[in-house]
Amino acid sequence: MRSKIPPLCVADEATFWPWQRWPQFATRPERAAHVVVVPIVGMADWGLGHPLDAEETVLMRVLKEAAAKRADRLQLLVVPPVRFVLGPEEGCAFAVDPPIAHACIEEVVTSVAAAGFRKIVLFNSSPWNEELCDVAARDLRIDRGLQMFCIHLAALGFDFLPGRNPNRWELQTVITALLGAAPERIETAEDVAGGGKRSRAGGGKPATVTAATAAAPGLLETAAKRLGGLLQEIHAREPLPDEGRIPEATP
Template structure:
């Protein structure tokens, strides 16, 4: 059965389970619960406004498939209504309301005993906000929070920092099955409200000579590697006990 709450394999979908099935998680504190954050925005690439989710969901689903024998993960329905940090963002919320929504979503997911969460963000304009939300959840609610940004694995939607977005565009063509429509490169420069504050921190992945599927595979492997690294971190209570023993 196809679920439109989450574009991916139902094996990883939180909402594809009935509530008694959560009793199957004998050690919920070891499970990674992932909350995707996909803004609905026009990135002046001649692509649909759900392009972040189109790319993000494919990368995340394939990374989970690649690690299914190594870690246990559940994916919450994504947050699609985000703060408007770019003029291209649509269906936005006030940042205070959006912040409270992400906090309450994670808090409610923690009720069955889950303690380890990953915020998987695709928007370059939301990275600082995601970091603040993660800090609040850690400090106030004693949850172990990790942040994974799509730009961190080389796919940066940012019109300035992202530089050459040909790699990203080729993956969109691969996933959508059609080329982009003509886009105004000059208009893209207006998306960032504070362009002078942009610092180029990542080298973008350019189009691969062997095709987009090869490039997508590289991005998926980078994401899978991050998930493996996250999974090796000790739960917070174990970390606290180890610290007390060494003091």
């Protein structure tokens, strides 16, 4: 039994990689059929009145609910989130350069592959890292022969980018409920240059903790169901033939 110490992150106990023991890995059958999720989270002030780790707060809770409600046949593992990624705007924190971010993702995925797993999902919350994940997944497919997939939190209805998400205040409602704390002052679009297109643009009326607590479960459940369906589709995919080697083009 684990000691009562703060967890690495929000996670489903049965599927979180660090909470497994080595004998559990040694006896895992059909590793090629497992789906391993690598969370990718940025840190930024998105003008929602909540802490910089709001992306991780939402992404890991959606992932935890999807994992907890997965079908028995879905063999799933989740590694700790990759937190040092791209952050090109002034509201971002702990950002690294593109080559470093790419190398960090590659190192984590390569370690997962070294343990015998081939089907890997990059689950990303950051609008600034969508292209990075797509490129990293492509490169790992080509260079390592891995069966790579990308899922972006924005596609599940929780898009942090102000100019792209008309329901962005649902996102703030969920964060308020998960943290149990009302947001601080919200910046409006007029506070930020660029007409609300930059990361810190806000606007709208924040929900109280009571209202957020009532509304958030339904929003989270919808996103978790979408994610669970996608993970199930990925799990059902046949492993790549010839250990993922890409056939050479014939003249």
